[in-house]
Structures are given as C-alpha cells and as structure tokens.
Amino acid sequence: MSTEKKPVKALLYSAERPNGEQTKRFETFLSSRYGEGTAFEWISDENLSDGFRLEVGDDVYDWSREGRLKQLSDVLSGIESRDGTKIISMMRDAVGAFTPKAVPEEVGTVLTVGDGVATVKGLSKCEYGEILIFDGGVRGMVQSIEKSELGCMLFDDDGAVGAGSKVYRTKMSAGVPVGEGFIGRVTDALGVPIDGKGEIVSSDHRPIESPAPPIAARQPVNKPLKTGLLAIDAMFPIGRGQRELIIGDRQTGKTAIAVDAILNQKGQNVVCIYVAIGQKASSVRRLVKVLEDAGAMEYTSVILAAASDPAPMQYIAPYVGCTLAEYFMKQGRDVLIVYDDLSKHAVAYRSLSLVLGRSPGREAFPGDVFYLHSRLLERSAHLSAAKGGGSMTALPIVETLSGNVSAYIPTNIISITDGQIFLDTSLFRSGQRPAVNVGLSVSRVGGDAMTPCLKGAAGSLRLELAQYREMKVFTQFSNYIDEEIQKNLRFGEVLMSILKQEQYRPYAEWEQVVILVAAISHCLDSAPQERFEELLRSLCAGFKSERPDVVERIMSGEKLSEEDKKAIEDHAKAVSYA
16 A cells, blocks of 8 residues: 655745745755645745745744744743743753754634634644634634534633634643642632732642542542531531532522531631632622631632633633642642532533534533533542542532422532532521521431531431421321420421521531530420520530530540530520520
8 A cells, every 4th residue: 555645735925936946945845744746836925025934734834033933932931940040041052052943833724703612724633622822812722623623612802813813733731820829819710810919829730621530549538528507517417528519599508508618617727719600700709708807718719700701711610620629639638619600610511512513412401511520520539648648529519490400410410429418499488597408418428427426416316307397297287286296396496496507607516516415405495496596606605614625525526425415415404595
C-alpha cells in the first residue's frame, strides 16, 4: 500500500511576489512536509511588507513581524523559576538564543456565533475540552467535535467575535488558579476576583476536570461534619467525604441549611467553598455579608456565576469550585463545598447543548446530563492516610417543582449522592424551620458519622417521630381522643419543637445532647410552645453553668454515661417552664 503524502494546495501571502530562488525554496519546503507536487498560490497582501504567511490546510506558518514576536513571547512564557532574582538573566539568555523556526500554527475560522457558543471550521486536530483563543483575546472551550466543525462555548463577551474571526489552538485543557489566597474572597467562575479587594496571588494552577480518587485511595466516611442543626446531626448525620443532597421546592430554606453548616465550621479547621450558580448577585451579596458578620469568611471562598452571566460561566462554576476544594483536600485538609444549585447548572448545560445541536432526550436534557453531575460529585472523598487523609464533603442543592422528587434531574442526583435532606413546603409554611421531612430524608452513612455521645442521646428520636406522624394522621378526623393519645401527641409536638431552630444559630454538640436527653425523657412536656426555643437556650446555658464537667465530657465525644444522662434530666426537671 502506498504511503505517499497526498499533495495539498498552499496559499502564500506577502507584499511582493517571490522571485525564482524564493519560489524554489518554498516548493522544496512544501514537498518535504506535504508530499511531492505540492504547489502554492501567491496572494498579494500589502500588510505583510516585513514577511509572509503560508497557509497549508489548517497549518499556518506566520513569518510576519507579529508571528516572530509571538514565537519569542511563547519562549518567554515558558520560563519558570522559583527564584525571582534569576528571571532577568534567564530572559536575557532566552532572547539571545532565540531563532525563529518554521513551526505550523493551527488556525481556524469562526462560522457562526450566538448565545455564548461559536462554531469553528478547521482545527481538525483539536481535542475535547481544549481552550481556544479567538481574535481579540476571547477565550472558549471545545464542547462538541463534529466531522467538519467544532462547537465551542465562550467565556467572554461574544460580541467581540464574529463570522470570519480567526481561532487559535492553545493545546491546553481548561484550568484555573488555586491557593490560600482565595480564602476570604469572592470570585467569578474563572477565578477572577469580583469583591474589589485587589488581585489574588495563586499558589498553583490546576485543570478543572480531573478523575475522581480511586477506591484504593479512599477510606471509610466515619468522621462527622457537624452542621449545628439538631434535625440533621441527630437523625441524618453527615460524614467528612460524604455527598448529602439538600432538596426541596423554591424558598423552603435549602440555602439556609448550607449557610448554617458553613457557620458551624468556625474553629473546626474546615475550609468552606460556596458555589452560587444562577443566583441573583444581590442575594449572594447578602449571604457574604452574613458570613462576614459571623467571621466565617476567614475560612470561606465564594464563587459566583450569577443569573446574568452567560450559560458557559454557569456551566463551568461548580467544576472550578471542586478544583479549588481538591487543592486543599490533597494538602490533607477537610473541605465543605456547597453547590447552589445543580438544577440551574443542568439548565445551563441544556441551553448549551441545544445551541450545539445535541439531541434532546427526557425533559429536553441531553443524554449525558447524568455524567455532568456524576463526574463532579464523585470527586468528593475522604482520602486514605497514604494520600494525606484530606476530605471533601459536598452539599449539592436541587430545586423541585411542587415536591416532585421523581423529576429527571432530582432522580439523577439522588442516585449519585449518599442521602438527601428533603425540605417540605407544608412544614415550612406551618413554621417548622428547618422544614426537614423526617420520612423522606435519609443519610446512607448514618450512625457511622455520629459521635458515641450524640448517638446515645438521639436514641429513639426517629422512631418516636414516625409514631407521632402516624398517630396524627389517624386522629385528625376523630371526634374523641383519649387522654393517653393526647399525651403521646403532646410528646410528639415537643419533639417537633426541639427540631425548630433559629436561622444562623447553630447548636454546639453538647447543646444538642442536653436538649435531646431532656426532650426524650419527657422533661420538656410542660414547656409552652410559644417560648420553646428561648427556654431551650436558657436550659443549656444553665446546665453549662452548673455542670461544666458534664459539658466537657460531652465535648470530648465520649459515650454518654447513665450518670451524665441523669444529671441532664435532673437539671431539666428543676427548671421552671411556667
């Protein structure tokens, strides 16, 4: 079989027609690179008075002044040195040794632009996920590779790109700067600061897409990450390295749970990352103010892809947040990351996919939308000791419509995560905050992520609440309720009341233990409902003052002894609830 190169046609642009000797040199070069018989056509270009440009298919040999300067710029950009004093001498050596070479540069042409997506002709060697540079410095990432064209989403204003614009390969995958400097800052989806506090000095540059840690590099999820919310820590505990979904209808307190979890990490040596996807910038500004007032921005980074940002920015934001979290996790640190929310992330991806011409499936989402979130959430892990022992705990948020958890995106993410906190609209409207539906919520890590002390205090809480729900349904249409059932209903109401909690006021673990023991032992049955939370705070403050030794043992995580349990009960019985 013949291996001869197929001749191609070349175009030579220059201000003057090449003479005989120059023509011969061009033909020799083309024959050696592209096969015998390769001819070129000369095209006059007055702008190339100081050189020429040779185009052979997708390959471009730019021997103009700008092209040679670009080669020099590429050489200088490749210089890396940890010792800043050496950089000048290294640059001087690089300039002295620089010789322009006949290096082909792949150049494509924009066919169409719209809705943050550009279709590009040429660049046949381009790879999926590669970053491209358009005329004017606009950046884009390859998202679709067809037989004759590419689909590329744009990260900058697409108004600077038009049909006929040139596109250049970078041969680099998408990446973002990471480092300690991002803690306490608010950035956009590309890591650019938007809080007006100046530039961020990065420590490293990492690709936004990376494989999830393999099984051998993980260890069991058994260390608790406390949210400070009694309804979650006592019944649906979250472990470091877990992925726990927060799901519910609009305005049912999903973000409030995530923010309370961030506030509760103060002093716990946990780095927190909040990724806002498709949120109002004003809402995120208020959230940042809450974090600043509580001192939580000292260990928190906020990444914002606002509702007004183009779909590509909303699409890439969670991957950027995950990349920053991985940087800290691989340093052996614990990280909590919140994705708020993945419903809007899926919608942004659907918008991109429809513009790119991908076949829509269920609910108009493309078939690979499951992979969109699985490759993101699988990167959360508790790494083995050999890998540093760091962890990344994910709290993805998903919005439902009318409580429909069987919709496409909710079911996808439920199947990926290790449990879900379901927030019920009817509970929220009745004043139950947080509005956690105990029947539909679950943590698949369960008691493994609870301290022995809290596990002993929680005891039969879920069972008692389940019996209360059944009894309430059974008796709601009854005309007569006997005294024993009334007593049980009252006890159930007390249990529901201890789960009510003021926003941005997380409980310490010892407070949770004191409240649980007092409630389950029926010591709070006479407390008035209208002042319940105030009385609970008073109960805890009084117990800490009288029995600091018990509080200290609880905080150590030891198993709750019968003596300590009795001390809590005696104190609760002695408190006046009149």
